[in-house]
Amino acid sequence: MSLAPTIDIGPFLSQKSKLWKNDGIRSLMVLEDNPGIISLLSGRPNSSTFPFQSITLKLKPTLAGLPSATEGADPLTLTIENEELNEALQYGMTPGVPRLLDWLANFQTHVHKRVLDGSWQVHMGSGSQELSADIPISYWSMRDLGEPWVFLATLPCTLIEVNTDSQGLSPAKLETILSRWDRTHPGKPYPKALYTIPSGSNPTGASIPEVRKIEVLKLAKKYNFLVLEDDAYAFLYYGPEGQQARSYFALEVEVNAEKGRVVRFDSFSKVVSSGMRLGYITAAPGICNAVGLITTNTNLHTPTVTQIMAYKLLAGWGPDGFLAHCAGVAVFYRSQRDMFERVARKHLSGLAEWTTPVAGMFLYIKLLVHASNPDADCWELISTKAVAKGILAVAGRAFMPLRGPTPFARISFSIVEEDEADEACRRLREVILEARAEAEAAVRTTE
Numbered sequence: 001m002s003l004a005p006t007i008d009i010g011p012f013l014s015q016k017s018k019l020w021k022n023d024g025i026r027s028l029m030v031l032e033d034n035p036g037i038i039s040l041l042s043g044r045p046n047s048s049t050f051p052f053q054s055i056t057l058k059l060k061p062t063l064a065g066l067p068s069a070t071e072g073a074d075p076l077t078l079t080i081e082n083e084e085l086n087e088a089l090q091y092g093m094t095p096g097v098p099r100l101l102d103w104l105a106n107f108q109t110h111v112h113k114r115v116l117d118g119s120w121q122v123h124m125g126s127g128s129q130e131l132s133a134d135i136p137i138s139y140w141s142m143r144d145l146g147e148p149w150v151f152l153a154t155l156p157c158t159l160i161e162v163n164t165d166s167q168g169l170s171p172a173k174l175e176t177i178l179s180r181w182d183r184t185h186p187g188k189p190y191p192k193a194l195y196t197i198p199s200g201s202n203p204t205g206a207s208i209p210e211v212r213k214i215e216v217l218k219l220a221k222k223y224n225f226l227v228l229e230d231d232a233y234a235f236l237y238y239g240p241e242g243q244q245a246r247s248y249f250a251l252e253v254e255v256n257a258e259k260g261r262v263v264r265f266d267s268f269s270k271v272v273s274s275g276m277r278l279g280y281i282t283a284a285p286g287i288c289n290a291v292g293l294i295t296t297n298t299n300l301h302t303p304t305v306t307q308i309m310a311y312k313l314l315a316g317w318g319p320d321g322f323l324a325h326c327a328g329v330a331v332f333y334r335s336q337r338d339m340f341e342r343v344a345r346k347h348l349s350g351l352a353e354w355t356t357p358v359a360g361m362f363l364y365i366k367l368l369v370h371a372s373n374p375d376a377d378c379w380e381l382i383s384t385k386a387v388a389k390g391i392l393a394v395a396g397r398a399f400m401p402l403r404g405p406t407p408f409a410r411i412s413f414s415i416v417e418e419d420e421a422d423e424a425c426r427r428l429r430e431v432i433l434e435a436r437a438e439a440e441a442a443v444r445t446t447e
């Protein structure tokens with residue numbers, strides 16, 4: 001067991017999070033299973049009045065099945081019935097269904113090689129986006145750090161932008177901001193958190209290499225901030241084998257000889273189902289408890305039905321079965337990427353540039369809207385002209401807290417078929433050529 005100390009989370013918690021109080025019911029619910037306890041506690045509806053008899057889930061026959069299905073059971077069928085059904089249909093515990101939490105804690109140990117030593121725990125959310133919006137550190141304080149292209153949930157916080165390139169977040173740029181902090185922000189406290197999407201970033205598609213993560217972690221210790229690792233695309237890695245960077249969560253003890261500085265967000269959306277709305281954080285107990293207080297006071301808990309569906313699937317698969325499934329999903333997205341790049345090269349060569357992603361479902365395309373100005377903003381082109389031609393994509397400005405300008409647009413290749421992708425790129429070519437012709441005509445008029 002590692003003797004590295006756990007950092008004190010208290011100073012990172014926001015004032016707002018300290019206003020939430022335990023509700024006096026949920027704090028006692030943990031005692032209900034104690035022997036001899038008769039609970040008159042909560043206003044749970046009586047399960048006998050619920051109209052459902054059972055839930056049967058059929059897995060796709062293309063899946064290998066559940067290796068640990070009980071003797072004689074169909075390995076492609078999951079059934080939720082009797083007591084388990086009552087539990088699934090009933091109010092549940094705030095942090096999540098306990099056996100799912102245990103499964104996930106073991107899974108995190110398996111994947112990130114972090115000993116389950118009390119320095120971290122898992123807390124469920126109704127999607128990881130809910131958790132990143134609820135995270136109770138000084139996240140709303142307008143002085144936290146993030147990539148210029150950030151995922152939408154963080155936009156209200158007006159982050160301080162840290163430049164990224166094709167390799168993701170730049171530690172050199174981060175260091176520059178922090179080392180000049182006293183000069184650029186006299187009298188202002190240092191940022192308390194860095195928000196980052198390390199794998200197949202949304203929107204840039206970039207994945208940060210391990211050497212950069214190590215530099216970022218060292219800076220986190222030196223300047224005392226938390227790293228919010230939003231890793232929704234971690235399992236959609238399809239780059240060269242053996243080269244996937246370890247997570248910030250995996251690296252923090254080795255790099256900084258401390259625990260608790262990384263708050264990790266995982267999501268089931270991209271590998272199991274997005275409609276089930278299941279995500280989880282892996283973080284210091286102080287963070288998870290503070291998130292739990294917000295959950296208790298807002299939506300009580302993440303839906304139990306989908307948590308139990310997930311548990312049955314995961315328990316049947318085991319950690320390696322789940323990872324094998326994720327690897328199959330990643331192969332699917334790699335072929336989508338290859339297909340999209342093929343048609344993009346056919347129609348957009350000379351009119352757009354991009355870096356090939358090694359994870360995720362996005363191409364971040366730099367549109368060369370003006371022949372003479374490679375950095376011309378593409379907002380107008382994407383949000384008006386492209387829409388008029390029947391193509392929807394997202395201009396990079398939509399993801400930038402400080403609102404750009406930027407020539408980049410996010411293209412999602414996750415669900416599009418090859419013939420549609422081909423037509424979309426053909427139309428985008430027309431839009432770019434028209435915009436270039438207009439720009440050239442405007443230059444001629446002013447000459």
Ligand SMILES: Cc1ncc(COP(=O)(O)O)c(C=O)c1O
Nearest residue numbers: 127128129151202232267269279
């Ligand atoms: C980086 C990132 N985090 C989180 C999410 C949302 O995940 P969830 O569906 O678990 O809320 C997304 C969804 O697109 C995402 O791109």
